[in-house]
Amino acid sequence: MIKRTHKQITATACASLCLLATHTEAAVLFTDDFSSTTSGSGFSNNWTKGTISGGSIAVNNDTSFRQLSSPINTTTMDFWLIADVTLGTNASKWGAISIYAGSNEDFALGADGASNKWEFDTDGMSDQTSSITCFTGTEARLVLHITGTSVDMWVDPSDTSSVAALGVADKAWSGTDITPNSADWSQIRIGTNDTISVSQLTAATTLAEAVPEPSSTALIGLGGIALILRRRK
Template sequence: MKKTTTLAALASLTQAAIGAVSSTGLELYYTFESDTVTSTTVTDQWTGDGNEDNVSRNPLSTVSGKFGSALDTSTSAGTPRSASDPSIINSTFLPGTGDYSLTFWTKQDATTGNRLWNAGGRNAGGNSGGLQIYLLGSGGIEVRAQQPDGTTSLSSSTGAAGTWDGSSWNHIALVRTGTDLSLWVNGAVAVNDTLSPSFNIAVQDGVWWREANFGTDDAVSNAAHDDAAIFRRALSNAEIGEIYNGGTGLSIADAMSVPEPSAVTLLGLGGLALILRRRK
């Protein structure tokens, strides 16, 4: 069952939180509910930052998801992409040198070696700026981060199979906090790397890179993505645990904290009209 809640309604509640995830720093949120996905566009459900960060591709469709419906990413045509302007890629989808979190649920029937998410990222080992999360044929997951010129990179993987849970729904979270870059898989840290403070995960004109997208390289049986969000801050261990919820999962909307009344006032009338789709 899907439930729609406005921030105005939330403001009338007490200051007690309904969840343990704060909306602070939220950049974008894709629920992938059927009423937020057309044949060409996925609509960002968070405009509290003043932006509507939609992504598009043709054709797009939904399937049964972790929460309600999910985006069908079984074909390369089903992987939505952002605009190709480097400044948009950097300001919306990549961490640069700042704190950052990416969280989403995904599944597919086989570990055939393909992307789970990327903004920039490389193909066949070529250099490019940006970030890529890649499912290896072994069942391990690789994180590759590169600076805009594509010459300075960091690449680490979970190595052993077993981190990825077959055709079940898997929760992925990538967190940068200061010089630490961590990949969480199903509620546990699978990769932890140290970056220099100036390591800039971004893209630039003149260096080959991909647009930001959720999805696989080619056709993959039963692939889907659900409940994806990017924050301009590092999610805490407790917040990631809240979202994973022992594997049962909570959608970002259901895990979100109620804003303080003063914070709601600062959002203005536009913010009060914001609709978050909460799914149960």
């Protein structure tokens, strides 16, 4: 039997509490896998427009809004967003996922039709454009990190297991508070004057929480592979 001193027990208890506190601070702010018209969490209503089918939402020449259950203020937290987005092939159009403070568009992630490149912008900055083409008709995973005074964007990173694994951002910006309207973010918009589809959308206070869970289909597939390998042994 292992005997522990009072100091050892106290140290162990403190370590456990620290881990618990760290875990508590990490939180998913909102998420949607578009498995149904009512799927997702962190929202107070359903998407106002668009067609949800087969695990994605498609919006054509329109805008679709969804209210958040709780307001978000990135000046007091890290904000991570991961979205799987497909734009059409018309490079003169625009398409974006936008975050609103009331009726004001505070932040947009997508493309404005002028550059045919993935970009982001707010009321307080000019368009921050990457070198990666966006109007290709193929899906891209966008990873966004906001700390209140800086923004980093990655497009199709090969590894999202950690911040270090993401590597150098495809576009980075730093400056004044990126919520210039001085109001908490309250709703999300998916919009375009062409076509846009989103198959996964998650925001969280850590990268680990923002990385989407494997779909049920993928899990079933992995289970089948494991069963086959087990039978072969």
